[in-house]
Amino acid sequence: MTDKDYLLDTGVFVEAHRRWYRQDIVPGFWDALLHFREVGRLVSLDRCHAEISEGDALADWVAAAPPQLWMSTVDVAVANRYADVMAWANAGDYFTDPAKAEFARGADGWLVAYGAVHDLIVVTHETHEAERRNRVKVPNACDQFGVEWMDTFEMLRRLEVKFGWEP
Numbered sequence: 001m002t003d004k005d006y007l008l009d010t011g012v013f014v015e016a017h018r019r020w021y022r023q024d025i026v027p028g029f030w031d032a033l034l035h036f037r038e039v040g041r042l043v044s045l046d047r048c049h050a051e052i053s054e055g056d057a058l059a060d061w062v063a064a065a066p067p068q069l070w071m072s073t074v075d076v077a078v079a080n081r082y083a084d085v086m087a088w089a090n091a092g093d094y095f096t097d098p099a100k101a102e103f104a105r106g107a108d109g110w111l112v113a114y115g116a117v118h119d120l121i122v123v124t125h126e127t128h129e130a131e132r133r134n135r136v137k138v139p140n141a142c143d144q145f146g147v148e149w150m151d152t153f154e155m156l157r158r159l160e161v162k163f164g165w166e167p
Helices: 010-020 027-038 046-051 057-064 076-090 097-105 108-118 138-144 152-158
Strands: 006-008 042-045 121-123
Touching: 006 010, 006 108, 010 027, 010 042, 010 046, 010 057, 010 152, 027 042, 042 046, 042 108, 076 097, 076 108, 076 138, 097 108, 108 121, 108 138, 121 152
Parallel strands: 006 042, 006 121
Antiparallel strands: none
């Protein structure tokens, strides 16, 4: 087992908010994120922050979260690796043009680049799909660039997070 730190994809926040860890039901999930940010075990990116839309409880949580949660992608090494990631995604005709354009607009390529430069585990709800052509998946790009990745549940297991219920 590795003791690397974690880099969270936008989907981790969005899926938790919408499905598994709603703030009014599992506030411990959100407290755990803040705790592990405070002790230096997890971060996300400024570009993920920008992908979270305003007007709901998740946006309120994001606005109140410590700014240290959102790492800046303004870094020469990250930008250079991002260029490599984008060159890979755009090479040839494996991915469709709309898939390439979507990948270029979002935070996903930046996650892979930042994770590669800083040796972080990318945490995403996406799964590896080797044959997928109409979307550039984060795990596929991670594998291409030697970046470890996992889902939220595995991260919580490795961090030994437990949620308890009290009557």
